[in-house]
Amino acid sequence: MAGLLVLLLGLALTGTAYAAFAPAGQAEQAVADQELIDEGRELFLVGCAFCHGQNGEGVLDVRGNQLGPSLVGVGAAAVDFQVGTGRMPMVQPGQQNPSKNVAYDEQETEALAAYVAALGPGPGIPDEETYSSDYLDDLSDEERDAAINRGQQIFLTNCTACHNFNGAGGAMPRGGYAPDLKGVSEKHIYEAMQTGPSQMDVFSDGNIPPENKREVIAFLNTLDEEPAYGGFTLGGLGPVSEGLFAWLIGIGSLVGFAVWIAAHTTRTKKGKAQA
Incomplete structure (x- = not known):
């Protein structure tokens, strides 16, 4: 009986402590997350909604081409990459968005990522x-x-x-x-x-x-x-830059050297002397 009473007392104390502290901490975290999501939505409506839609659903142009893809389910990691490398927001729609100076600081990027993550499940940061x-x-x-x-x-x-x-x-x-x-x-x-x-x-x-x-x-x-180890890397672009170098510099130098030799042979000098 003593062991049973101790067990019941421990369970009661544990449940009371959890009821007193855990819900409050979870509620505070939920409020903080919602504030971050709300901040991200405000930033999204200003800088992203033109191409991606007000709810991240994506936008088509008048010809039916994709102006901005849907962001539902892309996850916070996609936002952190695109915004953190300056690829987003884009200067203008194109085939590919190059990296550039970032437009948002770390806190704003985190807020944007939180909002997009709330649209649907996806890879997290x-x-x-x-x-x-x-x-x-x-x-x-x-x-x-x-x-x-x-x-x-x-x-x-x-x-x-x-x-x-x-x-x-x-x-x-x-x-x-x-x-x-x-x-x-x-x-x-x-x-x-x-x-x-x-x-x-x-x-x-x-x-x-x-x-x-x-x-x-x-x-x-x-x-x-x-x-x-191989000397000139030529940008490390492989056979394209190496082949161009071989044709222009390598073969070009050989052709020039052959012309120089032909211009300085004995026959050439003799022909000039007779003239």
């Missing part, structure tokens, strides 16, 4: 532990090299067709392009893999798990540290 490559510092040299090699193989398999083998980017069909990945923050690279901006594919956690995404980021970080 990742925590720093999810995307940061600092975890490599806690690994041995062998484990670190193995993680970077796995990231390299994943990148070579899934990303080099557009971003090139060293992340320099390049031209894409229909007026698009794959941006240069050097200098891009780790969070924005992770969010890009999550959300698939513009022509990029979406790499969900089912396709590439979070730990493998971090390994890809770790590999990309090594590209800035790796020296150019």
Whole structure:
């Protein structure tokens, strides 16, 4: 009986404490979240509704073409990437929105992300532990090299067709392009893999798990540290820039050298002397 009474007393105290404190904390959090969503809606109506609609439903132009896509279900991560890199708001509608100076500060970006996230479920803004490559510092040299090699193989398999083998980017069909990945923050690279901006594919956690995404980021970080063993990188754009260099500089130099040799042969000098 004594044990039973102690158990009942413990349950009563626990329930009383939860009823006294938990609902108040949850209510305060709900109020704070709603205030952030309301702030985001005000910013959205001013800077985003013209293309995306007042409720994020998307807008078509008079010809029926998509002026701004629907934002329902894109998630907070998409907003954090697009707004945090300056791609949104766009200066004018186009095939692809380039990165530029950001128009909103961190608090405004957070409010916009909260409002869009409230429109429908989607990828949330990742925590720093999810995307940061600092975890490599806690690994041995062998484990670190193995993680970077796995990231390299994943990148070579899934990303080099557009971003090139060293992340320099390049031209894409229909007026698009794959941006240069050097200098891009780790969070924005992770969010890009999550959300698939513009022509990029979406790499969900089912396709590439979070730990493998971090390994890809770790590999990309090594590209800035790796020296150019081959000499001139020519922007790292691959066969296009290398072929152009070979034709204009390489073959052009050979043709010029051949003309110079022909102009300074013995026959040429003898012909000039007879004249």
